Amino acid sequence: MSNYLREEEVVVSIKDASLVYQGDKAEVVALQNVNLDIQKGEFICVLGPSGCGKSTLLNIIAGFHKPTSGVAMIDDQPITKPDWDRGVVFQTPTLYPWLNIYDNVAFGPKMRKQQKEQVKEDVEKYLELVQLEKFHKSKPYELSGGMRQRASLARVLINEPKMILMDEPFGALDALTRINMQKLIRDIWNMTQNTIFLITHDVDEALALATRVIVMTSRPGKIAKEFHTEFTYDINGTNQESVTYSPEYTELREEILNIINAQH
Template sequence: MEEILNAAPQHVVTLENINLKYNGERGEVTALQNVNLNIEKGEFICVLGPSGCGKSTLLNIMAGFLKPTEGEAKMNGKLIEGASWERAVVFQTPTLYPWLNIHDNVAFGPNVRHLPKKETEELTRKYLNLVELGDFGDHKPYELSGGMRQRASLARVLVNQPGMILMDEPFGALDALTRQNMQTLIRKIWSQTQNTVFLITHDVDEALALATRIIVMSSRPGRIVKEFETDFTYDIDGVNKESARYTRKYMQIREEILNIINEQNETLKL
């Protein structure tokens, strides 16, 4: 874990003066305005903001699903010009092929990339075990619970060993206990794999539990209002676990984030 904290910064994704506009029913809409962001290797970034502030739009630009109206989005110094396995996306609803079993769903990406059969099998087994589904490879998606399907979707992303994982409210549809278990699992996986993660959430406590950096966005047009460097994920991953949630620093940052979001929600009403 110290290697992540002490390593020299290496920008995986860079956003420079990003603006995105589109034509709505009432004319031109500015979804994002002057967004600048550098994401370093090994960071776990969580994004918060009022509904409709452009969080998902920002993720879609990084994924290569959308092109900004102005500005540049780059990965490892190269323009992002389309979707790529190097930037894997995990959605709120698990994306699994219902006609394939869980093993074959996870192996799908490596097979498409024509990796050697032995390597594909080794990677598939490794990541099924990592998400604690090693005994469920022969099950079809409909035979698994919602949390297990989301874990399978995560394994399907991880098996491609992407440079960045983009997650759009991946736990939003889960019940409270399953959601907490998934948070614990994603912390464990992040600490083991040192993946770079960009996760959208509406849950401030989820962001504080997971992130090494929290980004708070304004109401539309979406801008970055404030960033918070956090280290609660290290404490929670260690022996202290839940005690990190009750420190003065945790509560102060939590209150400040909620105040910013509430102010932005009030702006929407004006």
């Protein structure tokens, strides 16, 4: 399989990052000497056994955690705190239950004192993009899990972040909704050319979405291997089953599973 090549423009750079925290009985090394450059427009999916530090790595990029040693940079500046330029979508949608969907999506721009007319235009644009324009007056509890996750995605997209971080965003959804959400995020990525960093336990989900798959070792978390893939482009233009049953897909899937299973 030929690697997909793009013009290199590094958005986030992680250099020799380790994170140690105090456990109940001893110190725990969650991440150890992680080095990673994330280029503009990449769709990165991270796989690995439970407890390998996937979410810790995402939290460092988001600015929720600081590495114990090493550094994480965005646009050559240290990441010291959360900011609008890194939008986060969690597994459980983080919507304000007392606000309707329109006001949830509008919350960020309003907090940044954007003009009312611009906020209205942007909210309508992103609600249409996630196919929720008919539900703008609904409260979160009136929507299905998939719809709430789409609303969470719109709330991130409206801020036009440099990078979208997604921590198992489809893990709690049923199989059909999950497939539909994968297609939606793939379509949005193709339209916006945003940079996406997504954590998943599902190898097929990673191969269906990513331009680069990162496989991590068990704790202490390190990068075991990286794979540049093109399946997301193939799936976008053809029947997904014809791609997933191809020899190239099957071979890569097996290699990734072998690496993960070897960690147990």
